[in-house]
Amino acid sequence: MVEEPGFQKAVRAHLRAGTALIADGGAAADAPRGALLFDASPPTYHVDWLVVSEEARGRGVGRALLEDAYARFVRAPGTVEVVTFGADHPGAVASNARVFYERLGFTPAELTTPGPEGGSRQLYRRPVSGPLPGSAQRGG
Numbered sequence: 001m002v003e004e005p006g007f008q009k010a011v012r013a014h015l016r017a018g019t020a021l022i023a024d025g026g027a028a029a030d031a032p033r034g035a036l037l038f039d040a041s042p043p044t045y046h047v048d049w050l051v052v053s054e055e056a057r058g059r060g061v062g063r064a065l066l067e068d069a070y071a072r073f074v075r076a077p078g079t080v081e082v083v084t085f086g087a088d089h090p091g092a093v094a095s096n097a098r099v100f101y102e103r104l105g106f107t108p109a110e111l112t113t114p115g116p117e118g119g120s121r122q123l124y125r126r127p128v129s130g131p132l133p134g135s136a137q138r139g140g
Helices: 005-017 061-073 090-095 097-103
Strands: 020-023 034-039 044-052 079-085 107-112 121-127
Touching (some): 005 020, 005 034, 079 097, 090 097
Antiparallel strands (some): 020 034, 107 121
16 A cells, blocks of 8 residues: 555645655655554544555554654544454454554444445544553653
8 A cells, every 4th residue: 555656645745734644664665664644633633544564564653653643733632533444354454453553542433434445444532641552652
C-alpha cells in the first residue's frame, strides 16, 4: 500500500493540509515506511488511515506515528476512533491491525460498513486520558 502512487499522492495532499504524518524511509528509500491521515475534530478524533510498510512492521513505526498525532492534535477530553478490519477479514491477520490497536488501549466497538473489497470493518475507540500505553510521551 505504501508504495502505491495513489496513496503517496493522498499523503502529500494531506501533508500540505497539515492532516498527515509520515515516517520517512530515509534517503535510500523509494517510499515512506508509514503514514497516518488524521482528522483532528475534537472531541472525537479519527485515525482516517494508518499504514506501515511490510518491511517496517513490528519496529514501532505505527506507534510512533500515533504518538506524534496524539502530541500534535489530541486534547482531553475526547475519544480517538479508528475503523479497522473486522475479525473475520483476512487483512486482520495479515496486518495484525486489531492486535496493534488493542495493545495501544483501543477497544472494539460496533461493526461498520464493509470495506471497498467487501471485507468486514469494525470501529475501535480509545478515550483521551493520557499517552499511549508504554509511551514516553507526555500529555494527550
